[in-house]
Amino acid sequence: MREDSSDYRALFLGEVAMMDARAPVEFDKGAFPGVHNLPLMDDLERQKVGTCYKQHGQEAAIELGYRLVSGEIKARRVEAWVAFAKANPEGYLYCFRGGLRSQTVQRWLREAGVEYPRVLGGYKAMRSFLLDTLEQAVEQCQFVVLGGMTGTGKTDVLAQLSNALDLEGHANHRGSSFGKRATGQPAQIDFENSLAIDVLKKRAAGIEQFVLEDESRLVGSCNVPLSLHQGMQAYPLVWLEDSFQNRVKRILRDYVVDLCADFVGLYGERGEALFAERLLQSLDRIHKRLGGERHQRLQGLMQAALEEQRRYGLVDLHRGWIEGLLHEYYDPMYAYQRESKAARIEFAGDQAAVVDYLRDRLARG
Structure with missing residues (x-):
């Protein structure tokens, strides 16, 4: 089994295939070249979970998320993730911070018989790495x-x-x-x-x-x-x-x-x-x-x-x-x-x- 990675330099230099599990609205605001958006939650589901989190806390929000992404919806999304993983056996998955969403996708993939690593720190850490790359180039x-x-x-x-x-x-x-x-x-x-x-x-x-x-x-x-x-x-x-x-x-x-x-x-x-x-x-x-x-x-x-x-x-x-x-x-x-x-x-x-x-x-x- 391949390990989760925080080697952002190697990921970008190697043009490694990556699955972005963020919602489409997040993906549209900014993404990386060649990355595929296969979200855990769509925009409406994410909005509902966010509202629940503000009103009732994390535990209730997580519970709502599992209810919203279940049954046939869950099956279709897992099927798409499995297809991506099999088509890109050297790839990785990530969410915004490398937290609950990517861990959930990773776990559901494992339950479907596919071990697939995620990017530690997620989109936010990779984005910070690229901004630092630009600043260092200007300085050096x-x-x-x-x-x-x-x-x-x-x-x-x-x-x-x-x-x-x-x-x-x-x-x-x-x-x-x-x-x-x-x-x-x-x-x-x-x-x-x-x-x-x-x-x-x-x-x-x-x-x-x-x-x-x-x-x-x-x-x-x-x-x-x-x-x-x-x-x-x-x-x-x-x-x-x-x-x-x-x-x-x-x-x-x-x-x-x-x-x-x-x-x-x-x-x-x-x-x-x-x-x-x-x-x-x-x-x-x-x-x-x-x-x-x-x-x-x-x-x-x-x-x-x-x-x-x-x-x-x-x-x-x-x-x-x-x-x-x-x-x-x-x-x-x-x-x-x-x-x-x-x-x-x-x-x-x-x-x-x-x-x-x-x-x-x-x-x-």
Whole structure:
């Protein structure tokens, strides 16, 4: 029989299968990548037991829990746990604190003929371990920030580096007003957990120097951890450069062609209309900063481009509003940021030069 475990590092590094016995409402607020939610109690049952605990104490609450999860309900849940255990013989189970719920699941599994270990300390202890992992990395590791104008391909650079931490990838958002993807963003806790596990794995591989894209505190709805974001205001900066036309081409690919394809892949025939709606909403999001006249003019260009795309499948008209936004909005803003951060810039160049520089920097330690 395998022992219960508190080796959280090994669990995350080994991508060990885990069964989360918390209620769905707890799971939705935050979980770990790849974990399966097979609760002891559903949300309503948990609520009833919690109310009973407050009014009548622990013993009455436990008794109510056993009454609520009994008979056919219990049988179905035990069947699901047994199936998970057999499909994942090296896995573990846990609840919030590693207490009564996971012990109950473990005992009922044993009664069904399956010995299955649990994670001591449960979700709370593993979550604390991951938060500590992030804080230790900020304190102990070196970081370099990758900056550059909109559309220079910073994400493309990160994809070529073994020591990159892709904040936008973990947040499932491109980081700008147009950054929403066809799929939604993770919960804040999920974002932090995913980022921490990424850091853990890279440090286990011997990496002690990381590259991050220059981000604001918010990546969509996800907050960059405070200590990391504070550090990003002082870390050395590498500036990525590219021609205006290459940037337009890349934005057209990412924010029009690929995003439309994602919507169509998810929603079928409705996808194109939903994509068009998303693009127009993104422009509306910066209405005040653009001013009424500019917003109206760029909106007209965007609507004409969307109509041509809808009717003929052509996307070249989108270059009009993209070029306008870059010239009149994004480039002046980024030029100001570059000037304000000039003292921190230790290298500037095109994509190939920046990738080579950052790889050499990592090799030098």
